[in-house]
Amino acid sequence: MAHRKRSATDATDAPWPARLAHCAAQARDPRLKAYFEAGCPAPDTPIHEVPLVALDFETTGLDPDRHAIVSIGLVPFTLSRIQCRDARHWVVRPQRPLNQDSVTIHGITHSDIDEAPDLEEILADLLAALAGRVAVVHYRAIERPFLDVALRWRLHEGITFPVIDTMAIEAHLHPKRRPNWLQRLSGERSVSIRLADSRTRYHLPHYAPHHALTDALATAELLQAQIQHHFNAETPLRDLWL
Amino acid sequence: MQAELIEIRNHLAQHSPFDDMAEDTLDQVVSQIEVAYYRAGSTITELGDLSTHLYYIRSGAVEIYRRSGELYNRLSEGDIFGQFGLMMNKTVRFPTKALEDSLLYLIPAAVFQQLWETDESFADYVEIEDRTRLRTAVSRREKGNELMTARVTRLISRPPVTAPTTIRLQEAARIMTEEGVSSLVLMDESGDKPTMAGIITDRDLRTRALTEALPSETPIRDIMSTGLITIHSRAFIFEAMLLMLHNNVHHLPVLDRDEPRGVISLADVIKYETQSSLFLVGNIFHQQTVKGLKAISKDVRHSFVRMVNEDANSHMIGSAMAGIGRSFTQRLLELGEEKFGPPPVPYCFMALGSMARDEQLVVTDQDNAMILDDRFEPELHDGYFLSLARFVCDGLAACGYRYCTGDIMATNEKWRQPLRVWKDCFSDWIDNPKAEALLNSNIFFDLDGIHGDTQMAEELKALIAGKASQSQRFLAYLARNALNRTPPLGFFRTFVMEEDGKQNNTINLKRRGTAPISDLIRIHALACGSRAQNSFERLQAIGETRLLPEGSVENLRDALEFIAIVRIRHQALAIEDGREPDNNVRPEDLSPFERNHLKDAFQVVSNAQKFLRYRYQAPVGRSLG
Numbered sequence: 009m010a011h012r013k014r015s016a017t018d019a020t021d022a023p024w025p026a027r028l029a030h031c032a033a034q035a036r037d038p039r040l041k042a043y044f045e046a047g048c049p050a051p052d053t054p055i056h057e058v059p060l061v062a063l064d065f066e067t068t069g070l071d072p073d074r075h076a077i078v079s080i081g082l083v084p085f086t087l088s089r090i091q092c093r094d095a096r097h098w099v100v101r102p103q104r105p106l107n108q109d110s111v112t113i114h115g116i117t118h119s120d121i122d123e124a125p126d127l128e129e130i131l132a133d134l135l136a137a138l139a140g141r142v143a144v145v146h147y148r149a150i151e152r153p154f155l156d157v158a159l160r161w162r163l164h165e166g167i168t169f170p171v172i173d174t175m176a177i178e179a180h181l182h183p184k185r186r187p188n189w190l191q192r193l194s195g196e197r198s199v200s201i202r203l204a205d206s207r208t209r210y211h212l213p214h215y216a217p218h219h220a221l222t223d224a225l226a227t228a229e230l231l232q233a234q235i236q237h238h239f240n241a242e243t244p245l246r247d248l249w250l
Numbered sequence: 251m252q253a254e255l256i257e258i259r260n261h262l263a264q265h266s267p268f269d270d271m272a273e274d275t276l277d278q279v280v281s282q283i284e285v286a287y288y289r290a291g292s293t294i295t296e297l298g299d300l301s302t303h304l305y306y307i308r309s310g311a312v313e314i315y316r317r318s319g320e321l322y323n324r325l326s327e328g329d330i331f332g333q334f335g336l337m338m339n340k341t342v343r344f345p346t347k348a349l350e351d352s353l354l355y356l357i358p359a360a361v362f363q364q365l366w367e368t369d370e371s372f373a374d375y376v377e378i379e380d381r382t383r384l385r386t387a388v389s390r391r392e393k394g395n396e397l398m399t400a401r402v403t404r405l406i407s408r409p410p411v412t413a414p415t416t417i418r419l420q421e422a423a424r425i426m427t428e429e430g431v432s433s434l435v436l437m438d439e440s441g442d443k444p445t446m447a448g449i450i451t452d453r454d455l456r457t458r459a460l461t462e463a464l465p466s467e468t469p470i471r472d473i474m475s476t477g478l479i480t481i482h483s484r485a486f487i488f489e490a491m492l493l494m495l496h497n498n499v500h501h502l503p504v505l506d507r508d509e510p511r512g513v514i515s516l517a518d519v520i521k522y523e524t525q526s527s528l529f530l531v532g533n534i535f536h537q538q539t540v541k542g543l544k545a546i547s548k549d550v551r552h553s554f555v556r557m558v559n560e561d562a563n564s565h566m567i568g569s570a571m572a573g574i575g576r577s578f579t580q581r582l583l584e585l586g587e588e589k590f591g592p593p594p595v596p597y598c599f600m601a602l603g604s605m606a607r608d609e610q611l612v613v614t615d616q617d618n619a620m621i622l623d624d625r626f627e628p629e630l631h632d633g634y635f636l637s638l639a640r641f642v643c644d645g646l647a648a649c650g651y652r653y654c655t656g657d658i659m660a661t662n663e664k665w666r667q668p669l670r671v672w673k674d675c676f677s678d679w680i681d682n683p684k685a686e687a688l689l690n691s692n693i694f695f696d697l698d699g700i701h702g703d704t705q706m707a708e709e710l711k712a713l714i715a716g717k718a719s720q721s722q723r724f725l726a727y728l729a730r731n732a733l734n735r736t737p738p739l740g741f742f743r744t745f746v747m748e749e750d751g752k753q754n755n756t757i758n759l760k761r762r763g764t765a766p767i768s769d770l771i772r773i774h775a776l777a778c779g780s781r782a783q784n785s786f787e788r789l790q791a792i793g794e795t796r797l798l799p800e801g802s803v804e805n806l807r808d809a810l811e812f813i814a815i816v817r818i819r820h821q822a823l824a825i826e827d828g829r830e831p832d833n834n835v836r837p838e839d840l841s842p843f844e845r846n847h848l849k850d851a852f853q854v855v856s857n858a859q860k861f862l863r864y865r866y867q868a869p870v871g872r873s874l875g
Binding site: 085089090091097210211212215216221222225228229232 | 288
């Protein structure tokens with residue numbers, strides 16, 4: 009099932025390997041430069057050969073320009089196996105104040121954050137864990153833009169990278185998610201493409217949400233399930249990444 | 251911050267064998283886990299794949315298949331699989347498929363190995379599961395083998411043909427011909443209710459009536475077989491088979507509450523299962539020459555391997571092999587009696603040692619002796635018995651039963667004695683025990699009459715059973731001797747290897763395993779006055795007394811069965827590979843599963859020896875290392 013979409017923010021005609029190569033040439037920060045130089049697989053690489061990394065951020069809100077990252081979880085994986093051995097989880101100190109609403113969501117409190125490092129202190133580790141892998145996220149409007157803004161703030165240069173968005177895949181599979189009034193009358197419910205609800209459709213177990221590492225793991229499992237149900241191991245990367 | 255996979259950890263922590271694992275061990279396990287999703291219907295592992303992981307089902311359902319493709323088990327959330335492949339031979343033994351969409355947590359082999367070696371309760375858990383599996387495998391095999399599940403009544407095609415004991419020979423022959431049966435059950439009708447008194451078979455008619463040209467008017471009660479071996483109608487066919495093998499009878503009346511329901515014959519069982527050991531036994535009795543016997547003796551090993559591959563237990567294999575050995579002996583004695591004429595005085599040919607215990611395997615010495623009637627006069631009769639003994643022992647050697655290195659054979663005049671001499675001999679061993687003498691006579695305390703006037707052997711068994719339990723000194727000496735052979739277990743549960751010449755670095759499973767167990771079982775059996783010879787039957791008799799602490803009998807039975815079956819498999823493997831079977835096992839050739847259980851079994855033997863020393867207070871001044 010071919011599936012190709014580009015959001016406005018990512019719009020550029022150059023394929024990802026070329027774009028990362030271009031960024032590598034431009035980058036000044038050595039950590040960032042190393043990240044870009046690691047590049048990414050060619051667009052026609054079958055998905056089962058692609059090194060992936062599920063990535064999830066907990067943030068103080070949804071707007072990268074107003075809110076900040078409070079924790080980062082990531083799990084490297086492939087289509088066949090998710091390797092917990094290399095899973096990472098960091099709580100970072102946001103440069104913007106925590107608001108009480110977000111505390112209740114991700115459970116990270118002021119005292120956790122007081123002891124936490126600034127994102128920059130873990131940046132080398134974070135970028136090394138992401139390097140050479142294709143990031144997998146559930147809802148691409150968070151991780152990529154938040155990291156981009158956070159880096160511009162600290163390093164005065166931003167980041168971009170290809171992502172596979174499991175939510176976009178669900179959206180594509182369920183184009184008419186919201187039933188019209190007639191369908192609603194006849195009892196049709198809307199299809200939720202939120203992480204937990206999407207997982208349920210693949211009979212994946214319920215995981216308590218809003219822990220960055222658990223959500224990353226949940227996202228990795230979801231992609232494995234999606235590929236097995238709707239794509240196949242040979243599906244080229246270009247059909248999936250955004 | 252340490253990456254904490256809460257969801258994985260919490261789920262594992264609620265399920266065995268992870269639920270009572272130490273916190274940091276569990277964290278360690280979780281940090282090594284790999285996760286994989288399998289869509290319903292997809293294959294998880296295939297037969298023969300390398301075993302790389304222990305699988306834990308986080309959600310969904312998995313089906314486990316047999317090699318044959320038949321469904322073996324269905325597992326769901328919280329269950330594990332793949333441990334057998336990891337423990338046994340590193341390849342997938344049971345192919346698996348996702349029945350539903352399933353999420354699996356995979357624990358790498360290295361982590362499994364470490365847990366298995368260091369975490370006692372984890373090891374127990376995965377191994378106990380394995381025992382259940384073995385039991386399942388055995389019962390499945392047994393289900394597949396109808397001899398083991400079908401009852402003897404299945405073989406009964408008609409009610410028994412009976413006649414009163416008062417009829418004459420000719421009348422009996424006429425009834426059997428008219429009814430078309432090979433046996434006739436004879437009823438004593440003198441009482442209120444007819445009771446079964448004897449049986450006559452066509453073989454009896456040939457061997458007893460025709461060869462001796464008995465007049466047709468001979469009362470049938472003079473030639474019928476009495477003291478009948480019978481079987482209960484609820485018994486399984488394989489039990490009938492073992493009974494026939496043990497007693498060399500070819501017809502078994504089947505009784506239901508003392509009423510004969512029918513008669514089953516050797517031929518009935520063979521028709522039922524052409525590959526059974528009885529088939530070989532039937533064949534043995536058809537041979538007319540030693541050469542013929544020698545020719546079919548090569549089938550003994552096939553029979554043995556076949557039983558092993560059918561997962562028969564050691565008791566059944568030991569009984570079948572002993573039955574076959576006994577049949578060779580009996581047939582040789584029959585041929586000998588044809589050659590040298592009928593015996594001048596009655597005699598009984600005795601099997602000793604493993605054959606008497608029904609614990610014979612394929613690598614075996616012959617151990618035998620003769621009891622002669624008390625009217626025996628050496629100068630008149632011994633020429634005959636020596637010739638007969640030579641004929642039988644040479645014949646047995648030709649059929650693969652090696653001469654006894656200790657010369658405990660009927661060819662040795664010391665072991666060819668009248669009943670009264672045997673009685674004096676046993677009385678002397680028991681009443682005036684000497685350690686050295688008993689060391690060499692141990693084997694005589696496993697005895698069984700297999701041909702001729704077997705009642706004489708029964709008299710000896712009765713004498714032994716009556717006297718032995720009364721002589722603490724005798725038991726103490728036997729106990730002392732039994733402690734000479736210790737299980738090969740060193741400190742920290744390491745194996746102690748043998749250092750005897752060419753077979754370096756091996757464990758002799760007979761000398762260091764089954765033999766010490768049967769030795770100590772024999773002593774307890776003698777102490778409780780049992781007349782049983784088979785170790786498992788002796789254990790049962792011991793269990794009915796309070797001689798041993800609770801649980802000891804079961805432990806000894808398990809230990810004996812395990813060591814015996816490892817020894818048996820080792821020999822079957824050698825035969826299949828075209829090597830000469832022996833008792834020497836190299837630990838590295840065993841699976842970790844077998845090694846671990848062997849150590850447990852040896853530990854049981856070691857504990858049982860300690861108890862033996864304590865119980866019979868060996869009367870010696872020096873220590874018994």
